[in-house]
Amino acid sequence: MTLNSRSFRLAKSGDSLALARRDGPTPKPGLRQVLMRLGAASLNYRDLLTLQDPNSNGDGLIPLSDGAGTVVAVGTEVTRWKEGDRVSPNFFPDWRGGAFSLAYLARALGGGQTDGVLSDYIVADEASLVEVAAHLTLAEAATLPCAGVTAWHTLFERGALQPGETVLVQGTGGVALFGLQLAHAHGARVIVTSSSDAKLDRARALGAWQTINYRTTPDWEKLAMDYTDGKGVDHILELGGPETYDRSIAAVAAGGSIAQIGVLTGFALRPDIRPLQFRNASIHGICVGSVEHFERLNRFVATHRIRPVIDEHFAFDEAPAAYEHLKAAGHFGKLVVDFV
Ligand SMILES: NC(=O)c1ccc[n+]([C@@H]2O[C@H](COP(=O)([O-])OP(=O)(O)OC[C@H]3O[C@@H](n4cnc5c(N)ncnc54)[C@H](OP(=O)(O)O)[C@@H]3O)[C@@H](O)[C@H]2O)c1
Incomplete structure (x- = not known):
């Protein structure tokens, strides 16, 4: 054989x-x-x-x-x-x-x-x-199949993202950068956090609206509130887990949503979710996506010539x-x- x-x-x-x-x-x-x-x-x-x-x-x-x-x-x-x-x-x-x-x-x-x-x-x-x-x-x-579809499902299928809304992505890995590229192409304003100023420069070149170094500014949620004039962020892609969740809850806008996606800082997640009720905010659990999601992502990627x-x-x-x-x-x- x-x-x-x-x-x-x-x-x-x-x-x-x-x-x-x-x-x-x-x-x-x-x-x-x-x-x-x-x-x-x-x-x-x-x-x-x-x-x-x-x-x-x-x-x-x-x-x-x-x-x-x-x-x-x-x-x-x-x-x-x-x-x-x-x-x-x-x-x-x-x-x-x-x-x-x-x-x-x-x-x-x-x-x-x-x-x-x-x-x-x-x-x-x-x-x-x-x-x-x-x-x-x-x-x-x-x-595209995992990282791209996950970002698409989060922002467009579950999040119903609108131009002018704010989005926050954590880090500069696969899901985060697709979140940045897709949301930017749709006219949203994207905040990117990263441990590296050099990576943040690259994120700005891709269209990031604001950037925050989470090493030098560990309480990045305060800056996110400042950047949004105290309103908070409409859509947060929660990729970190234990080390980021409470900050995401503090940074989410009234009526906004946090997409529960990642575990980059581990699995021992015990966030205090009570503040969400006073903001009428939501958590969306996201697990990649369907063939139909993928097809709609591909149409968007083709229309906007996203690479x-x-x-x-x-x-x-x-x-x-x-x-x-x-x-x-x-x-x-x-x-x-x-x-x-
Ligand atoms: N639920 C789902 O459907 C789904 C789908 C795909 C991925 N995920 C999960 O989503 C997460 C991201 O996946 P990925 O494949 O995109 O990862 P990746 O490409 O490996 O991203 C790694 C990057 O995450 C950033 N990071 C690490 N700790 C961070 C922190 N405390 N705050 C902010 N950023 C941090 C770092 O960015 P900097 O170097 O810029 O700091 C690092 O380079 C993983 O936990 C993965 O398991 C879930």
């Missing part, structure tokens, strides 16, 4: 997991499935959490949820795609639209139970795929180094693995 599909899989290594190269045969698409050749994949903080989880059952799993590639074969009943189409699989292959179901969680790509995209060839259900926007490279498109920010490219065999880069958190935007 020829092993002509390069793959990395997670393999037990002490208390956590490590990446191990395990090539295999090219899979075959079922009746309504598509065989994709990956052009690029991107990393998310979640991939680090999966690798480091001491209780993970991911041994043997192909990691990474986010990729883009080209259709190379289709099952006999496929109607939506043909050879040569450029496509991306949705993070939740089963969440096509409508309300979320807990049943979708187990099939999230590259998570505990379902293989992801760090492989030359994958098969995907035809209805779980979206078309890559024409102006994007496959590397750029590969950054995702890629900090660094890695060759396929350098995937372990890409994880190390993500862990070091020096990146601005996304880290991509190219399948050349």
